Amino acid sequence: MDHKWDASYDVIVVGSGSGGFAAAITAEKKGLKSLIIEKSSKYGGSSALSGGGVWIPNNPVLKEAGLDDSYEKSKDYLDSTVGNRVSDARKVAYIKRGTEMINFMRDNTSQVLFQYVPGYSDYYPERKGGLPRGRSIECPIFDLRKLGKDLENMRRNVLPTKGLVINSYEFHKVNMITRTWIGKRTAVKLGMRLIKSRLTGANYSSLGVALIARLRAAHLETNGELWLSTAFVDYVTEGNRVIGIIAEKNGKRIQIEAKYGVILASGGFSCSQEMREKYLPSPTKVEWTSSAPDQTGDIIDVSLRLGAKLDLMDRVWGAPTVIMPDGTPYFLVADRGIPNMICINQVGERFVNEAVPYHQFVDTMYAKDKPEARSSTCWIIVNEVAKQRYIFMTLFPKQPFHQKWLESGFVKKAHTPAELAKQIGVPADKLTATIERFNRFAKNGVDEDFHRGDSAYDRYYGDPTLKNPNLLTMDEGPYYALQVVPGDIGTKGGLLTDEYARVVKEDGSYIEGLFATGNCSSSMMGETYPGPGATIGPSMTFGYVAATYLADQAKK
Template sequence: MEKQWNEQYDVVVVGSGAGGLTAALTARLQGLSVIVIEKTALFGGSTSKSGGTIWIPNNLYLEEAGVKDTYEHAKTYLDTTVGDRVPDALKKAYLRKGPEMVKYLHENTEHFRWEYTPRYSDYYPESPGGLASGRAVEAQLFDLRKLGDDIKHLRTSGLPTKGMVLKSSEFHKVNMIMRTWIGKTKAVKVGMRLIRTLISGYKPTTLGEAAVARLYTSLKEAGGEVWLQTPFKDLIYENNQVTGVIAERDGMEINIQARHGVIFASGGFSHNQELREKYLPKPTNTEWTLSAEKQTGDVIAAGVKLGGQLDLMDKVWGTPTSAPPGAPAFMPVAERATPGLIIVNSNGERYINESVPYHEFVDQMYENNNEQSSTIPSWMIFDKRVKSRYLVFGIMPLQQLPKEWFETDYVKKADTIEELARKINVPPEKLAATISRFNTFAAKGSDEDFQRGESAYDRYYGDPTLNNPNLAPLDKAPYYAIPIYPGDIGTKGGLVIDESARVITKDGAPITGLYATGNCTASVMGETYPGPGATIGASMVFGYAAAMDIAENARKKSSRSPKVTMTV
């Protein structure tokens, strides 16, 4: 009996983050009809909540900016950082198809426009193949008026910026507003942008919101469709291949045919506590994740049901997080590089270079967590000097920390180190000794315990007016403490894919008609995180690879059978 289809498309994409939108846009540009189904009421996924940076070596925007990079140089770096944790063919595909994807979408759309983020270094710039100048590019400013009525469906970042719109390349400069002339100049520029927004209809956005808005607008202009509040339920598998999906729309289950392929791009399982308990290091909590809601692993389970292979299920794109009262969890990136700020365990001791890349920080939190010295939570300790000089959790230097933070006891405050130690239940003498030792290092300009400030990555968010941009004394009362937990921006384990993004079974064969990209897959980055935007970049690259493979196969089918059509 022939399957009854409620809707029919060449390609069905599950998930509306950067990977899903890139896959759908590429498929549409290749002449295929495409539908994106999204579980939530907002499009953008975790990409919208991110910095919107992509790490794709040797791409045209880097070349335009004069960044010297080559395939061989980038391959050396991936071999050094990722190693043999993932197949070599996957790394090669990423490095070759990444620049190809950037060029293709740049040349074939009006809105795919990015720019180099100067000196935002690779996360391990001193490693062979690493670049201190960085390979990060970010979406250019985008005027949200171009979204029309769809603006109300765009997932927003939720950053506490009070209406200010900052590019990634601007943030670390604005953070130095009290310290450098370029910080003051950049802050004025950002302020003028805000004034323009307030007195005109201009609606600029940056970071992940801009990345998503640019991809979404390009897709809509190419004739692609996006259905919100349409959760994926299951795959339809017939005659040894995936032929469509079952989804829920307006309270009804519908069958959507995918004539040439289904692409999973719906994120991992960060919001599934049961799966977190099963696979991830403990303790773990859905409240610590920064990923978009309802990422519960639905598509991973569907792929496994068809024999899909799993890998890296115990890994996350880790980041330390902290959740202020009444607000989503916050990701302290620049804060950890701030001179005069340290992070300690339950014994009041430092256990890490606070400025290391965020995924490495989380790995170290778990490795150093034990009965004698708990690191969950850890405590971020800073003083009046830090508060008066730098941004803290989005709060400007001259702004007071929110009253609610103190009333709920989220932030601890004290006039002495010993009093602060008692408030966070760590040995006063240990914390005092730790800070005294740290202050000695600050005076010398050299962190003898953890080498903070020696890497170009450390220094990016540091204070350039200091001999060591990441070291300054911690000795000006009052003192503050904020709890830090091992969070994530998404899980990074899931279905194993090949270089064309086809989902692979345990015996190494592809599941015909099923592709995947992003955080529902086992990441090409393995157990590490080579540079800013490696997660979004990989999701986009393999979304592109999936769509291109589907398009090529569709053309082959079309040449063999006049019954197969491609919609332009």
């Protein structure tokens, strides 16, 4: 069959997040002509809005930092967390090929560099193979001036850090600015970086922005193409093989040939209310997601027509979230490590270890939700001592809540637990008893109900000067409460793939020429979340795997 192609490439990549760039860079470096198409007018996807952590077990950056990891430990840990929810072949491929991917990026680009995040624990360090010192790596600080005019097209997260550029490890330290000397020294370091940027004109970036900026800089060096505002519409097929795509660019339908294959890296369906209601637990709202806009699951229905198999469609990368007055979701991470803080359900009782990994917190919000004791929305409560000591809700220690927040009722304030209970609509006697019980635990240093502070992960964001870094009495007011919803940083269900990132069909075969990685594919992590960066790590790894597979096929 003859097709009238408007353009022709060896490989087409759909989506410009970390997985998409990893795939395109790999393809170009291995001699394939590639094109990235991006539905949005900005490149970077949810990766650019993320913390930028990359969790890949047994990778060379960890070894160079002196971390005692191994293939055996890594496999044990995936087996003890992910279990058999994902095939053994995919787990093995992830460990082995992830290391390959890191080495490939370091050996073949001048910009994609990584550094260890010391002490950022695996999320379940007590499980077999888990590491309390953590396996997460991140990109060093990057000067965005290196992107030139291309920076205008990049998605960027506006962080409320007063102009300070902070990486993951530094935030962990500066969070204790009032409590430790290293917190104070880190604050001075950040201040000096800010002064340097003002004096030199440097445009420093960190976290997900630094990751995407480095990937884009490397992509520009390959001369690979990126089309923005170009939406995927459908596949062009011959028999069981995908040979190209139909896309919409500038309002016009075009056909683009993919001589060797199409790699999907287009994100999940977190921004489709219809799909959320179809697949996810209730309640669920688009407004609760912290993912990039335009992630509406465009590839799902058209892939089903090709016989693709779906998996994990009822799961999200959970993120307990406060919806700010302007409608922006604020993702609670370090805030839940504050020692004089609790989260309660709608009857005034604690229902969870507040400091658990964020996805587990959201899973628990749904699992404990009952008509007589709702937890699918809950409340986070801190007292004035916490506000004076720790960073909370983007505010630094001693910085008061914005008056507008208090006047609008976004932040509830009261001088006693009973008064606060009245404001948030929970039984006063229950909330009073809950705080009194928590205070007893804090005095003893042991959370008898939920074991908060037992895990190295809990303690990472806690106060190291305390007997239990995650427990401190809340016997002094005023008290403050904010409502928490079960948000997410993306959905984790999608097209089932094999160890080569090939899209699998319902009958167990695969669709030739079609590959997927990232949140449009079913997660390599199954129903869990083993460590910081366990979204980006697999996305980049299997983007690399797919492109390598296609390059090998092209040589045959």
